[in-house]
Structure formats: structure tokens, C-alpha cells
Amino acid sequence: MxxxxxxxxxxxxxxxxxxxxxxxxxxxxxxxxxxxxxxxxxxxxxxxxxxxxxxxxxxxxxxxxxxxIIEKHVGQILADTGEKLQVMDLNTYETFEMEKPTEADLASKIRPGAEIEYWTIMGRNKIVRVK
The missing domain is CATH 2.30.30.30 (SH3 type barrels.)
Incomplete structure (x- = not known):
């Protein structure tokens, strides 16, 4: 868990x-x-x-x-599908979908190609920073 x-x-x-x-x-x-x-x-x-x-x-x-337990990862946004983001982990090169951030300061920086820091907590992912 x-x-x-x-x-x-x-x-x-x-x-x-x-x-x-x-x-x-x-x-x-x-x-x-x-x-x-x-x-x-x-x-x-x-x-x-x-x-x-x-x-x-x-x-x-x-x-x-x-x-x-919070696992911190670095990823890159591959695509914005409207409701979700397609992200590639920059260490494992695994691609997956995750929720878009609802915080206005993060949402305004979301674009394909952007590098992000995301956390995996209890099997769920959350973007915490756009680099």
C-alpha cells in the first residue's frame, strides 16, 4: 500500500x-x-x-x-488529451496517463514537452512542479 x-x-x-x-x-x-x-x-x-x-x-x-511513502519522480509531458496528460518518466521511459493539476499556477505551465516533478503516493500520481 x-x-x-x-x-x-x-x-x-x-x-x-x-x-x-x-x-x-x-x-x-x-x-x-x-x-x-x-x-x-x-x-x-x-x-x-x-x-x-x-x-x-x-x-x-x-x-x-x-x-x-512519497516517491519523487521526474517526467516529461508528451501530450495533453484534454482531461488527462500523457507523461513519460525520464528514468524508466515508461509512459502513462495522469490527472491534470487543478492548481492555477501549475495548470498554466502545462504544455507538451515540459519537464515536471511528480510524486507517487499510495499508487496515485500528482504533479507538484513544472520545471
């Missing part, structure tokens, strides 16, 4: 975490002190890498959580 594990207490802003099966980047963590009975709790706010939706996780700081 492409995940590692860590505890909620070890998370920091900017880390990645899996919430509801969706890889997310942590944007805020609030840790509450231990009460009279029980463990300290943490409220984690994260944003989905693929959809941009906000997700929250409330859990004890010693609870195990999944951390997605």
Missing part, C-alpha cells in the same frame, strides 16, 4: 499522514495536556494532497497512524 507508521505525538506541521484512506499534509496540531484520567490527546488538521479538502483527526498522542 505504500505506508509507514508513526505516533500522533511525533507528527509536526508539514508532515504527511493518512486520514480516511487519503494522503494529507499536516497544517496544524493542537496537543491537549493529560487529564486526571487518560492520555494526552492531539487534534490534527490536514489538507488532502489530491483533493485539497480539509480533514481532522482527534486521537491520543500514543496512537499509531499511517504515513504515506
Amino acid at each position: 505504500g505506508v509507514n507508521y508513526t505516533t500522533v505525538g511525533e507528527l509536526k506541521e508539514g508532515n504527511y499522514i493518512v486520514i480516511d484512506g487519503e494522503p494529507c499534509r499536516v497544517v496544524d496540531i493542537q496537543k491537549a495536556k493529560t487529564g486526571k484520567h487518560g492520555a494526552a490527546k492531539a487534534n490534527v488538521v490536514a489538507v488532502s494532497v489530491f483533493t485539497g479538502s480539509k480533514k481532522t483527526l482527534m486521537a491520543p498522542v500514543d496512537q499509531q497512524v499511517e504515513v504515506p
Whole structure:
């Protein structure tokens, strides 16, 4: 599946975490002190890498959580088919289709021949930078 594990207490802003099966980047963590009975709790706010939706996780700081393994690759755009992009990995020369980025700053730079950095997270690809 492409995940590692860590505890909620070890998370920091900017880390990645899996919430509801969706890889997310942590944007805020609030840790509450231990009460009279029980463990300290943490409220984690994260944003989905693929959809941009906000997700929250409330859990004890010693609870195990999944951390997605992020593989970083370099590719070249071969064609723009309207809804998808045809991309060739510049290391393996494998060609595949992937979603177009929805972020305006990335979408404006997408053109055939452009070099891109893309991440593979949990079997899905995402363009993070156009070179």
C-alpha cells in the first residue's frame, strides 16, 4: 500500500499522514495536556494532497497512524488529451496517463514537452512542479 507508521505525538506541521484512506499534509496540531484520567490527546488538521479538502483527526498522542511513502519522480509531458496528460518518466521511459493539476499556477505551465516533478503516493500520481 505504500505506508509507514508513526505516533500522533511525533507528527509536526508539514508532515504527511493518512486520514480516511487519503494522503494529507499536516497544517496544524493542537496537543491537549493529560487529564486526571487518560492520555494526552492531539487534534490534527490536514489538507488532502489530491483533493485539497480539509480533514481532522482527534486521537491520543500514543496512537499509531499511517504515513504515506512519497516517491519523487521526474517526467516529461508528451501530450495533453484534454482531461488527462500523457507523461513519460525520464528514468524508466515508461509512459502513462495522469490527472491534470487543478492548481492555477501549475495548470498554466502545462504544455507538451515540459519537464515536471511528480510524486507517487499510495499508487496515485500528482504533479507538484513544472520545471
